[in-house]
Amino acid sequence: MSAVPKMTVPDTKDAKSAAQSSDTAERILDVAERLFMAHGYDGTSMRMITGEAQVNLAAVNYHFGSKEDLLREVFRRRLAWLNAERLAVLDALETEAGGKPLKPSLIVEAFFGTLLKMGEDPALGGMTFLRLLGRTMTEPAAFIRTFFAGEYAEVMDRFKDALFRALPDVPREEIAWRFHFMLGAMSYAIAETDILSLIDGFEVSESDVEAEAARQLKARLMPFLLGGLRAPLPQLPPGRLPPGA
Structure with missing residues (x-):
């Protein structure tokens, strides 16, 4: 009797994690866009961005790297x-x-x-x-x-x-x-x-x-x-x- 192939169940945790990561990146970009517009590149600090986006600096570094890279992505x-x-x-x-x-x-x-x-x-x-x-x-x-x-x-x-x-x-x-x-x-x-x-x-x-x-x-x-x-x-x-x- 042949073995019944196992059903592959999507990993809902991975999908949810990816969606949350994407939402975080978009929120950082939206906040950075507003702050860079209001204060200019030099007048906007990473602390201002992380504070308004409600994320830590590690999240910004993970998604975008440096402040220069963040502006490029914006x-x-x-x-x-x-x-x-x-x-x-x-x-x-x-x-x-x-x-x-x-x-x-x-x-x-x-x-x-x-x-x-x-x-x-x-x-x-x-x-x-x-x-x-x-x-x-x-x-x-x-x-x-x-x-x-x-x-x-x-x-x-x-x-x-x-x-x-x-x-x-x-x-x-x-x-x-x-x-x-x-x-x-x-x-x-x-x-x-x-x-x-x-x-x-x-x-x-x-x-x-x-x-x-x-x-x-x-x-x-x-x-x-x-x-x-x-x-x-x-x-x-x-x-x-x-x-x-």
Whole structure:
């Protein structure tokens, strides 16, 4: 008589432990995101993070390692969606265009509009993440500057190439400058402007006010960015600046 195979029973303890570990990691990331946004990287201590997240330092070290690694993971979980969505939108636009250059407005919307859309959705970080991103981009530490360069490399190349094709009469160096200025304007707007203080008469939940703030920011910032991109070419003086000028 052949032996009856034993039934494999899932280890519910292991599954529960894994779920609790994941919940702990997400809670640490959420708290770190808020504190880094409010106090900056240098102004946020690991003690502040562990206190608000109600975990010990060993838990933070286990999930993320150092404070630098924690900040990288705070950004990585948001930028993964952002970069994938930007490229997906650009791919769809280029497919629809059938090989023809895109309108500059569509490119600007795909790059900057996709980011600003995150401010309307707390599940994507909402205005908390936008303010953190803007603050970090305006006062970056060397390690995070290197991190951003790696995370954004493919996206930046794709969008700059799209702008080069869309604006064939504008020198590539000039397009690079204008893209740099657009990034700066966007970073300052989301980091320094307290949109909520400009909105009156809203008797709604905080998340609804945040979403309205993001919509108002997008409505005002997008035309400004596009206007800068379309500005007349500058009348530059002949020659180049001397080294060190």
